[in-house]
Amino acid sequence: MPEQKFALVCGGGGFIGSHLVKKLKSEGFWVRAVDLKKPEFGLSAADDFVVGDLRDPQVCQKVLDRPFDEVYQLAADMGGAGYVFTGDHDADIIHNSAQINLNMAYFGQKSGIKKIFYSSSACMYPAFNQTDPENPKCSEDSAYPAEPDSEYGWEKLFSEHVYLSFRKNYGLDAHIARFHNIFGPEGTWRGGREKAPAAICRKVAEAKDGGEIEIWGDGKQTRSFLYVDECLEGVRRLMDSTTFFGPVNIGSEEMVTINQLAEMAMEIAGKKLTIKHIDGPLGVRGRNSDNKLIKEKLGWGPTQKLHDGLVKTYQWINAQLQATK
Numbered sequence: 001m002p003e004q005k006f007a008l009v010c011g012g013g014g015f016i017g018s019h020l021v022k023k024l025k026s027e028g029f030w031v032r033a034v035d036l037k038k039p040e041f042g043l044s045a046a047d048d049f050v051v052g053d054l055r056d057p058q059v060c061q062k063v064l065d066r067p068f069d070e071v072y073q074l075a076a077d078m079g080g081a082g083y084v085f086t087g088d089h090d091a092d093i094i095h096n097s098a099q100i101n102l103n104m105a106y107f108g109q110k111s112g113i114k115k116i117f118y119s120s121s122a123c124m125y126p127a128f129n130q131t132d133p134e135n136p137k138c139s140e141d142s143a144y145p146a147e148p149d150s151e152y153g154w155e156k157l158f159s160e161h162v163y164l165s166f167r168k169n170y171g172l173d174a175h176i177a178r179f180h181n182i183f184g185p186e187g188t189w190r191g192g193r194e195k196a197p198a199a200i201c202r203k204v205a206e207a208k209d210g211g212e213i214e215i216w217g218d219g220k221q222t223r224s225f226l227y228v229d230e231c232l233e234g235v236r237r238l239m240d241s242t243t244f245f246g247p248v249n250i251g252s253e254e255m256v257t258i259n260q261l262a263e264m265a266m267e268i269a270g271k272k273l274t275i276k277h278i279d280g281p282l283g284v285r286g287r288n289s290d291n292k293l294i295k296e297k298l299g300w301g302p303t304q305k306l307h308d309g310l311v312k313t314y315q316w317i318n319a320q321l322q323a324t325k
């Protein structure tokens, strides 16, 4: 019998966290999850689910009251452009997420955890390298001089340094990935924190054939999107590595404009819709993952096209919408 392994997933009630809990369970881990809330779309697969606030040092100490082989720190005050780029939530974002990361690095190290994963974001890359929608630069070595375009990005960069300094001074085995737009079923799809793929799928699902949908900006801004299962494969490979710990991009290099993403959703839905461009929070003009480093170090890259993941996401959001009618 292989030895039982124990994992803690912080943010285990969120989108990526709840998928990660399922994956770790399928690999035979005993899993404790902690989050402010239980998963919104179904039961958690965790063996133990703690509802708690990781800004509170006592909660962090409590969830770390047993040995863990692996800790995954995904908890963050976050959302899509409508949440992180309006400026209305900057103080909460920077304070809440930094507090969680300071606590988890400190108490994680103190309690003797063997390994910790931290989910940083492509939002930490400098804005000045992402002004050309055709040629954004997001290689890992382009991070400095730093100039993220949001407080969300600044907090991610700061917290990378938190984990890197705990690695340097206390030997905490911290592994860091910079996620680029992760999407899939069971992610937030309405309410203000949803991200572009979910928001567009919802708008397309809600629209009558021949009608219109609203898109923020001119829709020519570019992004890449990675399906959640692919992301988790990258995360697990990074955690399993004994020689490489990042920070490293985990994303797709299939760059599309937001207009193209909307057209793809319409094609999947079988609807012809007009796009109405309206003012809205946008973020950088262009962004794409650069997977050179992760390919070289971990042999990882996405295996499916954006279209495949968008089909599954659209179908799930459409089903949610029908169920709420």
Ligand code: NAD
Residues within 6 Å of the ligand: 010, 011, 012, 013, 014, 015, 016, 017, 034, 035, 036, 037, 052, 053, 054, 055, 073, 074, 075, 076, 077, 078, 079, 096, 100, 119, 120, 121, 122, 178, 179, 180, 181, 182, 183, 188, 195
């Ligand atoms: P999510 O919002 O669905 O999950 C984050 C979870 O953290 C939520 O369930 C939330 O309740 C929990 N949380 C927030 N504050 C907390 C607190 N004080 N105590 C305990 N739990 C708390 O987001 P997600 O998309 O699953 O993202 C997971 C991680 O990946 C985050 O760190 C996010 O910044 C990062 N990331 C995500 C993407 C993406 O495209 N989804 C891109 C880059 C980085």
